[in-house]
Amino acid sequence: xxxxxxxxxxxxxxxxxxxxxxxxxxxxxxxxxxxxxxxxxxxxxxxxxxxxxxxxxxxxxxxxxxxxxxxxxxxxxxxxxxxxxxxxxxxxxxxxxxxxxxxxxxxxxxxxxxxxxxxxxxxxxxxxxxxxxxxxxxxxxxxxxxxxxxxxxxxxxxxxxxxxxxxxxxxxxxxxxxxxxxxxxxxxxxxxxxxxxxxxxxxxxxxxxxxxxxxxxxxxxxxxxxxxxxxxxxxxxxxxxxxxxxxxxxxxxxxxxxxxxxxxxxxxxxxxxxxxxxxxxxxxxxxxxxxxxxxxxxxxxxxxxxxxxxxxxxxxxxxxxxxxxxxxxxxxxxxxxxxxxxxxxxxxxxxxxxxxxxxxxxxxxxxxxxxxxxxxxxxxxxxxxxxxxxxxxxxxxxxxxxxxxxxxxxxxxxxxxxxxxxxxxxxxxxxxxxxxxxxxxxxxxxxxxxxxxxxxxxxxxxxxxxxxxx
Numbered sequence: 001x002x003x004x005x006x007x008x009x010x011x012x013x014x015x016x017x018x019x020x021x022x023x024x025x026x027x028x029x030x031x032x033x034x035x036x037x038x039x040x041x042x043x044x045x046x047x048x049x050x051x052x053x054x055x056x057x058x059x060x061x062x063x064x065x066x067x068x069x070x071x072x073x074x075x076x077x078x079x080x081x082x083x084x085x086x087x088x089x090x091x092x093x094x095x096x097x098x099x100x101x102x103x104x105x106x107x108x109x110x111x112x113x114x115x116x117x118x119x120x121x122x123x124x125x126x127x128x129x130x131x132x133x134x135x136x137x138x139x140x141x142x143x144x145x146x147x148x149x150x151x152x153x154x155x156x157x158x159x160x161x162x163x164x165x166x167x168x169x170x171x172x173x174x175x176x177x178x179x180x181x182x183x184x185x186x187x188x189x190x191x192x193x194x195x196x197x198x199x200x201x202x203x204x205x206x207x208x209x210x211x212x213x214x215x216x217x218x219x220x221x222x223x224x225x226x227x228x229x230x231x232x233x234x235x236x237x238x239x240x241x242x243x244x245x246x247x248x249x250x251x252x253x254x255x256x257x258x259x260x261x262x263x264x265x266x267x268x269x270x271x272x273x274x275x276x277x278x279x280x281x282x283x284x285x286x287x288x289x290x291x292x293x294x295x296x297x298x299x300x301x302x303x304x305x306x307x308x309x310x311x312x313x314x315x316x317x318x319x320x321x322x323x324x325x326x327x328x329x330x331x332x333x334x335x336x337x338x339x340x341x342x343x344x345x346x347x348x349x350x351x352x353x354x355x356x357x358x359x360x361x362x363x364x365x366x367x368x369x370x371x372x373x374x375x376x377x378x379x380x381x382x383x384x385x386x387x388x389x390x391x392x393x394x395x396x397x398x399x400x401x402x403x404x405x406x407x408x409x410x411x412x413x414x415x416x417x418x419x420x421x422x423x424x425x426x427x428x429x430x431x432x433x434x435x436x437x438x439x440x441x442x443x444x445x446x447x448x449x450x451x452x453x454x455x456x457x458x459x460x461x462x463x464x465x466x467x468x469x470x
Contacts, residue, residue, distance in 0.1 A: 001153040001203065002090055003042040006119050008147035013120035022151065025073045032078035038126035039079065040119070042090040046070040049095050051324075051355040058356070058372040061447060074105055085126040089115045089138075091172065094360065097135060113138030114162075114176075116147060143179040149189050156198030157241070158189045160225065164205040166215070166244075166291030168278075169362040170324065180204075180211050183228055194234045201239035202229065207273070208247035208254065215294045217251040226261045238262055240273040245308035245319075246293050252311045264316035268400060270349075272318040277305055277352065280341030281334035284327050302341050309348040319350045323386060325379055326357040326370025335378045342385045349393055354386040372440055380439035384428050391428075394421045427453060 003022055010020050023031045032039070045053050048064020057064045073079075074086065088096055089111035096102055096110045109122055109132040117139045125132055146162065163176030190200045202225075204210065211221030230238050248255055258264075264271050278292070279285060279301075286298040293301050312319055323338065342352060356370040357363075375383070398414045430451070435442045446453045 001149065001157045001159055004149040004151060004153050005147055006040060006042070006089070006115055008150050009116040009119055010123060011150060012147050015123070025069070025076070028076045029078045032082055032084065034082055036082055036084045038085040038087060038123050041073065041086065041088045043070060043088055043092045044090055045092045046088065047095045047101070049358060050092060051358045052353070054358060054369070055356045059443060071105070085109070085132060087111065087122055087126070087132070094172070099134060102134065108132045109134060109136060111136045111138055114141050116141045116145070140177050143181055146181060148185060149192055152193045152196035152198050156193040156201045157203045158186060158193065158200050159204070160186055160202050160207065160210055161204035166289070166294070168289040168292055170288065170357060171361045183225065186225070187228065187232060190229060190232055190235065199237050199239060200229055200235060201241060203241040205242055206244040206247055207240045208243050208251065215291065217247050217254060219251055219254045222254055223257055223261070226258050230261050240271065242274045244292070245275055245277065245305055246296060248308040248311050249304045250295055255311055255315050255317065259315040259317070270316040270318050272320060275319045275321050277321045277341070278324045279327065279334065280305070280338035284330060284334050287329055288327055302337070305341060306344055309345055309350065313348045321350060321352045323352060323354040324357050325354055325382065326374065328363070328367045332378050335382050339382050339385055342382070342389060346389060346392070349396060351390050351393070352386045354383045372443060375440050377437035380431065380437040383439065384431060384437070387424065388428055391421050391424050
């Protein structure tokens with residue numbers, strides 16, 4: 001929803017509606033012309049350096065898709081022909097802080113942090129032909145000054161809070177001051193998205209901390225939020241983006257109440273959102289993310305995770321959780337504790353995605369990013385344990401998603417994905433038995449064509465998904 005917030009900020013400043021256009025990158029030639037002075041781009045991962053992108057790029061080789069598409073956008077014929085000023089912001093803008101990178105890509109200005117209070121002056125300079133500042137650090141926008149979107153967002157995303165405040169070393173949002181938007185503000189954005197036929201998807205770093213008192217969950221405020229949004233005329237369902245396991249464990253009755261409000265569990269319906277396990281080691285929690293476990297203590301973290309997963313399972317919530325491999329000071333004992341925790345979570349319907357540490361947020365300049373070359377057999381065991389968990393639950397997800405939502409094509413996709421799941425399990429067993437958990441060696445052999453990693457299913461899935469999206 002970042003682009004829509006910037007659009008609203010420009011319109012609120014006084015730019016004319018006909019002069020501000022939000023366009024899909026594939027349609028730039030329809031809107032960029034001789035009268036285009038400046039283009040703003042919102043990017044989450046422009047160079048493919050984010051945790052998810054860098055992890056999978058290292059495993060499967062090739063250039064990151066996000067980086068490829070970003071360069072395609074900047075090299076669009078319309079942009080190359082008319083040469084408008086290029087201003088880039090968004091969560092991944094930190095990757096473009098280096099002048100050499102900006103010059104190579106043809107970027108005139110980068111906005112790092114919140115952009116609503118600074119973007120209008122940048123665009124005015126561009127319109128007047130004035131030089132743009134190369135790097136601008138955005139200002140914290142008070143909740144009452146965060147603009148209302150004028151047009152719908154992708155997937156109906158509606159910001160309900162900004163920032164986090166838990167203070168994890170590796171994360172950028174934790175560095176931002178925590179603020180919540182009013183119910184009135186949220187409902188106006190619900191209406192904007194409903195007019196475009198999009199269900200509301202409530203977005204915050206932890207939706208359960210809406211109107212929280214510090215890190216203590218405000219149950220009354222959260223219940224009021226979900227009831228008000230769910231009962232808004234035209235709303236049939238409500239989605240969420242993120243939640244914290246410590247919030248779940250500290251307020252099980254709140255999770256149950258939200259499930260009742262949203263009618264979860266009926267006809268197999270469930271709610272999913274992203275959350276962070278990050279590690280099973282109390283020591284790493286203490287060293288790098290003390291705020292993540294609050295109101296509990298670091299030594300309680302494995303139990304907090306287990307209790308939270310049990311609460312979620314009982315209430316038809318399906319967590320998509322992340323783990324971080326390669327935290328500073330990580331020992332083999334820490335990895336063993338995390339492996340033990342993943343084993344304990346095996347019975348809960350969920351996805352657990354292991355990601356390599358990226359040196360950003362509070363760790364930027366203080367720690368090295370983790371790479372596949374640094375993987376020990378113990379790292380590989382943890383990585384594969386997570387993917388065993390995901391593949392074991394894969395067929396359940398395929399039945400519940402593709403069959404109910406995809407019709408005949410959904411059935412076909414399920415068949416293809418089922419084959420891919422079997423191949424994934426085969427590769428895991430190969431790494432365990434033939435390579436004794438030496439994943440870097442197995443990856444190297446795959447790159448050199450010494451082993452078959454079954455690329456055919458991947459090609460079939462890619463073609464089917466392209467067909468489905470067209």
